[in-house]
Amino acid sequence: MPSAVHWYRDWSRGTVGNAPSTVNARLRLICAFYEWCVAHRHVDELPFDFEQIRSGRPAGLLEHLKRDDDRIKRPDLLLIEPRKLPKLLHRDQVATCLSELTNETHRLMFALMVRTGLRHEECTSFPLAYVFDPDKRASTRDKRLLRVHLSPKDMDLKFSKPRAIDIPADLMSDLWWYAVRGRPKRARMVNPSELFVSAKGGRFRPSSVTSLFEALQARVGFHVRPHMLRHTYATYTLMALRQSQYRGDPLLYVRDRLGHRSVSSTTVYLQLIDQLATELLQSHEHELAKLFAGVEE
Structure with a gap:
C-alpha cells in the first residue's frame, strides 16, 4: 500500500x-x-x-x-520536473529595445548586459576603472574583443567568484566616451566608483533597474527583463561559436564568461539553439508559402 x-x-x-x-x-x-x-x-x-x-x-x-x-x-517519490527553458530576446527585439532607450546611460547598460552576459547587479556595479580607450593601447588597437578580468574586490559578483568577460571593442569605445563626456554631467556631486550613475549622481539601486525594464517593456510591447539579456548573450554566442572555426569548446567558453559553476548549467542553451533553428525554419517555410500562394497548378 x-x-x-x-x-x-x-x-x-x-x-x-x-x-x-x-x-x-x-x-x-x-x-x-x-x-x-x-x-x-x-x-x-x-x-x-x-x-x-x-x-x-x-x-x-x-x-x-x-x-x-x-x-x-x-x-524515489519525487516527481519529475520538466526543465523550463530560459527566455531570451530575438535580434530584432534587441534592436527595438536599443532604439527605444534614448537615455545614454540606460542604453549603454542594456548593451553591456546583452553583449557580455553580465547580471544586472554586476552591470550596475561595473567599475569605472575597468574602462579604457582601446585606440590608445597598442595591445588592443586591432582586437575585436577585449578581455576584462572581473574581481569581487571591485564589484558585485555572484558567489564572489572572479571571472573574465570579453567586451567588443566598439562597445568599450562607447563606454570610454560615456566615462569622459556623459558620466561627469551626472557624477559632479557624488562621483562613485561605478561606471554608471543615476540622474542624481549615485549608484543604481535594484529597484531602479526593475523600474527601468518595466518602463521599457511598456514601450516595446513585449516581455523584457534584465536576466533575459544574459540568456540572449549566451544563446547567440554559443550559436556563433558552433558555426565558426572556433578551436576550443564553445560550451566551456560560454560557461567561463557567464561564471557558471558547472557546464551542465550552460547546456540548457543548446536547447534554445535548437528552438531558434526550428523557429527560423518555420519562418522560412512561411515566407515560401506566401511566395507560392498565388501560383496556379
Whole structure:
C-alpha cells in the first residue's frame, strides 16, 4: 500500500494541481523530517526508498540529495520536473529595445548586459576603472574583443567568484566616451566608483533597474527583463561559436564568461539553439508559402 507521503504527493499533484516543483519542495522537507525521526528513533523506518540519478549540478539548500561523485541519491517519490527553458530576446527585439532607450546611460547598460552576459547587479556595479580607450593601447588597437578580468574586490559578483568577460571593442569605445563626456554631467556631486550613475549622481539601486525594464517593456510591447539579456548573450554566442572555426569548446567558453559553476548549467542553451533553428525554419517555410500562394497548378 502507498504510504501517507505517497498519498500526499498524488493528492497535491492530482487533486490540488500544484506544480511538480512545488510538490517536490514540500516533499524534500517532509523527507528530511522523516530521516531526522529515524535518526532519533522516533520511527523505525522511512516510508520511501532512494534512487540514484546522474547530475552535474551542485546541491543547494535543503536539496536533500546524497552525492557520490557525479551520482546522487534522492527519494524515489519525487516527481519529475520538466526543465523550463530560459527566455531570451530575438535580434530584432534587441534592436527595438536599443532604439527605444534614448537615455545614454540606460542604453549603454542594456548593451553591456546583452553583449557580455553580465547580471544586472554586476552591470550596475561595473567599475569605472575597468574602462579604457582601446585606440590608445597598442595591445588592443586591432582586437575585436577585449578581455576584462572581473574581481569581487571591485564589484558585485555572484558567489564572489572572479571571472573574465570579453567586451567588443566598439562597445568599450562607447563606454570610454560615456566615462569622459556623459558620466561627469551626472557624477559632479557624488562621483562613485561605478561606471554608471543615476540622474542624481549615485549608484543604481535594484529597484531602479526593475523600474527601468518595466518602463521599457511598456514601450516595446513585449516581455523584457534584465536576466533575459544574459540568456540572449549566451544563446547567440554559443550559436556563433558552433558555426565558426572556433578551436576550443564553445560550451566551456560560454560557461567561463557567464561564471557558471558547472557546464551542465550552460547546456540548457543548446536547447534554445535548437528552438531558434526550428523557429527560423518555420519562418522560412512561411515566407515560401506566401511566395507560392498565388501560383496556379
